Amino acid sequence: MRRAFLICIPYFWLIALFFIPFLIVVKIALSDSMLSIPPYAPKLDISAGWAGLKAFFAALDFENFTFLAEDDLYWKAYLSSVKIAAISTLLTLLVGFPIAYGMAQSAPEWRPTLMMLVILPFWTSFLIRVYAWIGILSNEGFLNQFLMWLGIISDPLIILNTNTAVYIGIVYTYLPFMILPIYASLEKLDSSLLEAGQDLGCSRVSAFWLITIPLSKAGIIAGCFLVFIPALGEFVIPSLLGGSKTLMIGKVLWEEFFSNRDWPVASAVAVILLLLLIIPIILFQRNEQKNREAEQ
């Protein structure tokens, strides 16, 4: 009895505030946009009974999805989100791996401090960390001032409000998510394997490629998913650092909802974004499962 009670509370909470809201999104994605409050139709009228229910389902259709498929703005937004997320994941890996490697190579008594230094920015406000880059990347910002002072460039580089700024923003804010899993797998790496490799005639570089990389593969894959999945639906970074030409699906959804007030189209965008995410999420889960099995 008590156990059932314990199970029920969080279960019903999540059904009521996570699952049902999602069903409502699907339902509204199939509805039509209307000039009313709330701005969609049909609305479920339970008092009309069975006939009302039938009429309700009859009025739902895939019109919004056909609209999304026909308007190439949405296609471009989906493709460009995938592209931006993929490129920034790769860049985060290139920046994060050497840091994780350096941490794993450092003296054991230093590691907790280094770990702390990686985690600290993660606790700091995401919005503030993105905001910090506006002042750095703008035309008269610190980066341009610095480069002009060095004499490398004579005219300011235009970085803010371009995709480059979005890449920098994503790499910066998601770097801890890449470093931590890679560090965790590198730390477990047995250094005698590398010595054995070198004794058997491997150069240090090829020992790195043949031993270190394959053995830290699980961490690399986990880190990549932890960056790619949230980057795909990112809204704050493209809207603060990106320009009007930066198309990302999270931003499109936001604008459909808040600026165009087209709730059915915004919901349809949400449904497709989720479908887009299912594949990487399943792959990520499989990777995690495999690691857990490998550890046992």
Place this chain on the structure above:
Amino acid sequence: MRRLSWFNVTSLTLGFAFLYIPMIILVIYSFNESKLVTVWSGFSAKWYGELFQNEAFMRAAWVTIKVAFFSSTFATVLGTMAAYVIVRGGRFYGRTLFSGFIYAPLVMPEVITGLSLLLLFISIGLDRGVLTIVLAHTTFSMCYVSVVVSSRLASFDRALEEAALDLGCTPFDAFRLVTLPIIAPAVIAGWLLAFTLSLDDLVIASFTAGPSATTLPIKIFSSVRLGVSPEINALSTLMIAIVTFGVLSTSIYSKRAIARQQKEEQEAEQ
């Protein structure tokens, strides 16, 4: 003793410089006298004064703290229950679905969570305000809490609980007297995580907040869209200072707690 090669030293130095320089610039320039945020004209703390006189910011800060406090507390209770159910619940009808519900919000894009909750609140006719933000934040942060707590519960020696039950504890007493003190560090960490997630959230709060309740991130976002301002720099500095202080003091505290626990365990073994 391993020596760091020059490659590792360079990559660590550059890496940490990349992570910290933007925030350091922000902190330094919050003490800049000039209104132009990229030109240094002298030391001054006047932007802090203006910040505290800005009533809209102060009101938003108060709403944010209230929301964060209540949502993280509810999330900790619900998340601990959920963790207990997942680790200890055994088999029950709909278990797979339940653990799916726990992990799904972690990977769900915030725009979707926000949109779906807003549509729910509208369809049941709930007015948007502090209550709706608290409900929304509780829902997504309880999942984080349950992940943190369940990893601690999974590594916990069940025999201790069984011993308490054998010695005549009721299940609730066994939880309160044995389980809870042992998982307490994870519960506190979960609460802190939920609190910071709530303080930080812009997207979900924007969807679920009404005109009567604006949170600090919403306020910051709308003013940042117009460009960099010294007041926001001052506000950011304060937030960075609070977080740094919080994280450092909890980590020192938990390090001491672990050391004490290890010492007690060693003494118990002797």
